Amino acid sequence: MTLTEQRVRAAAVKLFADKGFHGTGIRELAQAAKISSASLYHYMGTKEELLEGIMCECLDRLLAAARQVPASDPRDRLAGLVALHVLTHAIEPAQTRVVDHEVHVLSPEARSEVVRRRDEYERLWAETIEEGIAAGVFHDTRPTLTRLALLEMCNGVSRWYSPHGPLSLEELATHFARLAIRMLGGEENDFSATVGHARSVVSTVWKRTL
Amino acid sequence: MTLTEQRVRAAAVKLFADKGFHGTGIRELAQAAKISSASLYHYMGTKEELLEGIMCECLDRLLAAARQVPASDPRDRLAGLVALHVLTHAIEPAQTRVVDHEVHVLSPEARSEVVRRRDEYERLWAETIEEGIAAGVFHDTRPTLTRLALLEMCNGVSRWYSPHGPLSLEELATHFARLAIRMLGGEENDFSATVGHARSVVSTVWKRTL
Amino acid sequence: MTLTEQRVRAAAVKLFADKGFHGTGIRELAQAAKISSASLYHYMGTKEELLEGIMCECLDRLLAAARQVPASDPRDRLAGLVALHVLTHAIEPAQTRVVDHEVHVLSPEARSEVVRRRDEYERLWAETIEEGIAAGVFHDTRPTLTRLALLEMCNGVSRWYSPHGPLSLEELATHFARLAIRMLGGEENDFSATVGHARSVVSTVWKRTL
Amino acid sequence: MTLTEQRVRAAAVKLFADKGFHGTGIRELAQAAKISSASLYHYMGTKEELLEGIMCECLDRLLAAARQVPASDPRDRLAGLVALHVLTHAIEPAQTRVVDHEVHVLSPEARSEVVRRRDEYERLWAETIEEGIAAGVFHDTRPTLTRLALLEMCNGVSRWYSPHGPLSLEELATHFARLAIRMLGGEENDFSATVGHARSVVSTVWKRTL
DNA sequence: CATGAATGAGTCTTCATTCAT
DNA sequence: GATGAATGAAGACTCATTCAT
Numbered sequence: 001m002t003l004t005e006q007r008v009r010a011a012a013v014k015l016f017a018d019k020g021f022h023g024t025g026i027r028e029l030a031q032a033a034k035i036s037s038a039s040l041y042h043y044m045g046t047k048e049e050l051l052e053g054i055m056c057e058c059l060d061r062l063l064a065a066a067r068q069v070p071a072s073d074p075r076d077r078l079a080g081l082v083a084l085h086v087l088t089h090a091i092e093p094a095q096t097r098v099v100d101h102e103v104h105v106l107s108p109e110a111r112s113e114v115v116r117r118r119d120e121y122e123r124l125w126a127e128t129i130e131e132g133i134a135a136g137v138f139h140d141t142r143p144t145l146t147r148l149a150l151l152e153m154c155n156g157v158s159r160w161y162s163p164h165g166p167l168s169l170e171e172l173a174t175h176f177a178r179l180a181i182r183m184l185g186g187e188e189n190d191f192s193a194t195v196g197h198a199r200s201v202v203s204t205v206w207k208r209t210l
Numbered sequence: 211m212t213l214t215e216q217r218v219r220a221a222a223v224k225l226f227a228d229k230g231f232h233g234t235g236i237r238e239l240a241q242a243a244k245i246s247s248a249s250l251y252h253y254m255g256t257k258e259e260l261l262e263g264i265m266c267e268c269l270d271r272l273l274a275a276a277r278q279v280p281a282s283d284p285r286d287r288l289a290g291l292v293a294l295h296v297l298t299h300a301i302e303p304a305q306t307r308v309v310d311h312e313v314h315v316l317s318p319e320a321r322s323e324v325v326r327r328r329d330e331y332e333r334l335w336a337e338t339i340e341e342g343i344a345a346g347v348f349h350d351t352r353p354t355l356t357r358l359a360l361l362e363m364c365n366g367v368s369r370w371y372s373p374h375g376p377l378s379l380e381e382l383a384t385h386f387a388r389l390a391i392r393m394l395g396g397e398e399n400d401f402s403a404t405v406g407h408a409r410s411v412v413s414t415v416w417k418r419t420l
Numbered sequence: 421m422t423l424t425e426q427r428v429r430a431a432a433v434k435l436f437a438d439k440g441f442h443g444t445g446i447r448e449l450a451q452a453a454k455i456s457s458a459s460l461y462h463y464m465g466t467k468e469e470l471l472e473g474i475m476c477e478c479l480d481r482l483l484a485a486a487r488q489v490p491a492s493d494p495r496d497r498l499a500g501l502v503a504l505h506v507l508t509h510a511i512e513p514a515q516t517r518v519v520d521h522e523v524h525v526l527s528p529e530a531r532s533e534v535v536r537r538r539d540e541y542e543r544l545w546a547e548t549i550e551e552g553i554a555a556g557v558f559h560d561t562r563p564t565l566t567r568l569a570l571l572e573m574c575n576g577v578s579r580w581y582s583p584h585g586p587l588s589l590e591e592l593a594t595h596f597a598r599l600a601i602r603m604l605g606g607e608e609n610d611f612s613a614t615v616g617h618a619r620s621v622v623s624t625v626w627k628r629t630l
Numbered sequence: 631m632t633l634t635e636q637r638v639r640a641a642a643v644k645l646f647a648d649k650g651f652h653g654t655g656i657r658e659l660a661q662a663a664k665i666s667s668a669s670l671y672h673y674m675g676t677k678e679e680l681l682e683g684i685m686c687e688c689l690d691r692l693l694a695a696a697r698q699v700p701a702s703d704p705r706d707r708l709a710g711l712v713a714l715h716v717l718t719h720a721i722e723p724a725q726t727r728v729v730d731h732e733v734h735v736l737s738p739e740a741r742s743e744v745v746r747r748r749d750e751y752e753r754l755w756a757e758t759i760e761e762g763i764a765a766g767v768f769h770d771t772r773p774t775l776t777r778l779a780l781l782e783m784c785n786g787v788s789r790w791y792s793p794h795g796p797l798s799l800e801e802l803a804t805h806f807a808r809l810a811i812r813m814l815g816g817e818e819n820d821f822s823a824t825v826g827h828a829r830s831v832v833s834t835v836w837k838r839t840l
Numbered sequence: 841c842a843t844g845a846a847t848g849a850g851t852c853t854t855c856a857t858t859c860a861t
Numbered sequence: 862g863a864t865g866a867a868t869g870a871a872g873a874c875t876c877a878t879t880c881a882t
Contacts, residue, residue, distance in 0.1 A: 004866090019314060022232030026852055036868050038854080047852070101311060104229065142385050145377070148370055149363045149389055156362025167355065175352050179359055182392045236877055246843050248879085257877065424845090439734060442652030446873055456847050458875080467873070521731060524649065562805050565797070568790055569783045569809055576782025587775065595772050599779055602812045634862095656856055668858085668864050677856065 005043045008033045012050050017094035021051055021105045051102060052110040058095045059117035062088060065205045066124050074132030079177035079191045081125055083198035085154045086176045090169055091208060093158035100155050125151065132184060139185035150180055169210055170195060215253045218243045222260055227304035231261055231315045261312060262320040268305045269327035272298055275415045276334050284342030289387035289401045291335055293408035295364045296386045300379055301418060303368035310365050342394060349395035360390055379420055380405060425463045428453040432470050437514035441471055441525045471522060472530040478515045479537035482508055485625045486544050494552030499597035499611045501545055503618035505574045506596045510589055511628060513578035520575050545571065552604060559605035570600055589630060590615060635673045638663045642680055647724035651681055651735045681732060682740040688725045689747035692718055695835045696754050704762030709807035709821045711755055713828035715784045716806045720799055721838060723788035730785050752781065762814060769815035780810055799840060800825060
């Protein structure tokens with residue numbers, strides 16, 4: 001991916017997140033990427049393909065990160081998944097908001113690509129929860145429901161977290177991990193190691209120092 | 211509000227929820243409301259004012275409902291707020307999705323109208339949580355953070371709940387109330403009365419039999 | 421069909437004939453029809469549908485006219501068909517040129533509509549020729565080939581005939597009828613009555629005094 | 631003319647014939663010629679100049695061929711011209727269709743270049759017809775009209791002849807020669823020698839074995 | 841009360857062409 | 862000799878909105 005391509009994508013992510021896909025004009029996008037609207041089309045297919053690319057890449061990274069969570073105690077594993085998800089949403093609010101808000105725009109074919117990734121990702125959460133229940137460390141009568149609640153709770157982070165606020169990434173992730181364990185009726189651990197590991201994974205996957 | 215006005219608003223709610231504000235055309239809207247696009251303008255101001263009206267009304271109803279939650283034990287009160295919120299999102303997914311997703315479209319003035327209502331609504335949650343902590347029935351070190359997590363978790367319901375699924379409204383509300391109490395480190399009660407009350411309030415406010 | 425619709429269609433016919441379908445811009449068309457390019461879309465579907473409409477209507481008229489040629493002596497009948505075709509191409513060169521030149525533009529579905537009409541029309545010619553041969557008044561070893569030659573020869577009229585030139589419509593039609601009979605090895609008649617009839621049919625079908 | 635130039639020209643001929651000049655994009659052309667659209671401009675001037683080149687070359691060849699028709703009996707000479715024209719249109723339908731259909735695209739200057747050649751070519755036909763009438767072997771009261779009819783009839787071949795059909799080039803040319811003579815009220819000859827000669831001329835001029 | 845007609849500004853996308861590398 | 866990058870202008874078409882009837 002060339003530098004210009006990256007600039008285009010970055011501009012698109014920001015605009016799509018702020019004003020929505022349909023609320024973002026191609027000229028606006030071109031201006032933000034500092035090229036002409038005609039040149040835009042050297043670096044992308046259609047506007048929709050650009051969106052699809054953004055969403056898939058983001059989900060692929062999220063998935064790649066989630067796969068690096070060690071398969072240890074279900075509590076630690078869930079804490080790891082939560083920390084990772086929350087950290088990602090905190091440091092990449094634009095990308096994650098696009099993933100969460102603009103699925104309805106996609107054509108059926110593109111949508112299925114995105115949904116497939118999302119499902120695969122959620123399966124990791126489901127498995128962890130099930131394991132925890134089977135192992136007796138989680139106590140919950142409606143694990144599916146709880147999983148949905150959990151995910152939405154974590155997605156929300158990209159809508160309100162600000163790096164300029166008083167809350168550090170560490171604190172954020174730790175608290176959400178704690179909340180998740182509580183929701184599943186598990187005993188609270190010390191998650192500092194888990195959160196630390198999640199932090200380094202996220203840092204690697206997104207090539208950013210946290 | 212005339213019958214036609216209601217038809218317009220209902221059509222707008224459905225379309226805005228499904229395709230987004232910018233993804234919905236005025237002609238499409240007219241067609242769904244079964245009038246001509248010119249006639250539309252007898253029943254609304256601009257497209258944006260229509261959106262503002264939808265959002266404000268929805269928030270007003272939510273607020274009106276929340277104010278009917280009795281100021282009893284903080285646990286019951288929180289359970290009531292959660293049940294109410296979740297039930298509303300379950301039976302009115304279109305309206306609530308519009309409220310949650312289309313704020314960025316509004317002009318600053320219109321947005322402040324919406325935000326004001328939202329803030330007022332959230333204050334009720336914040337107060338309840340604080341009371342619970344003060345009373346020692348909740349145990350949480352970051353109540354603000356938890357409140358945000360809680361709200362996002364509940365908002366999510368409108369994105370995935372289906373009345374055709376196996377989950378009844380009662381079960382949904384009860385489980386979410388339980389999750390909320392867990393998140394705040396409170397002891398689980400029997401929330402059936404609280405949920406029942408919430409149900410009747412929602413039923414009244416939205417004039418629908420549940 | 422409203423007056424404006426007619427103006428649009430007339431402008432389109434002229435422009436498509438002069439500059440080709442792809443050579444004619446929508447703004448150019450709007451200007452020629454004296455409305456804005458946006459208003460254009462109140463009176464037409466897509467540009468292609470406009471073209472299809474023009475072609476089908478023209479062919480329908482040609483067909484309607486051809487069906488009024490009396491089924492008398494094959495020589496007279498052929499002379500009638502030729503006169504009619506030639507007169508039409510002489511007085512409506514724009515429409516007929518569009519029909520003859522822009523078929524390749526159409527989508528398969530639209531094309532089949534046009535081709536169906538064209539085929540039906542040519543069948544009338546084919547039948548007449550066959551009858552003439554069967555009756556022994558025409559002598560030709562390759563009637564299909566001759567029919568194609570005949571049609572192309574007559575189509576050509578719209579490319580060069582000028583009403584301002586020295587040649588009257590009567591003379592034009594009479595000579596072409598004579599040429600056609602010669603091509604089929606038939607004996608030359610006096611075609612004045614036949615041509616006169618064709619003239620009045622064309623006049624009626626196109627609502628123009630010749 | 632380099633090999634690449636030939637490839638470009640061949641691609642252009644095919645595309646212009648199939649989709650029209652304005653219906654053919656420069657990128658499409660480049661792709662068909664298997665070079666980049668930028669490289670295209672090493673082998674051509676503007677798109678219009680490319681068209682002009684194609685048309686002029688085609689007409690030049692037609693003219694060169696026509697000049698090789700021996701000045702014998704006017705009937706044989708006309709038969710020769712017709713055979714040549716028809717054969718050319720049969721074996722080079724793309725080129726001849728471009729010549730016949732895309733004149734309107736050209737700028738006045740370019741157009742005059744084309745028209746000059748066309749006129750010169752048609753003069754050969756006119757002379758032949760006049761000679762025949764003067765010599766008493768043709769009997770026609772409107773030679774100009776007949777010439778136009780003749781030419782259009784022959785041009786038409788490129789629109790419908792298929793080498794995969796049952797009709798051989800020989801049969802095609804022979805029948806058209808016969809038709810032409812009939813149209814001019816001449817006596818039918820045996821044109822096999824004339825057609826044979828036309829065939830070899832066309833074969834030479836276009837460097838193709840027929 | 842209702843709507844067909846109208847439009848300027850906008851939509852996304854492609855156009856033919858140039859030029860630095 | 863070849864081409865990726867670049868673009869102003871234009872392509873067809875839709876937008877939200879107004880207004881006379």
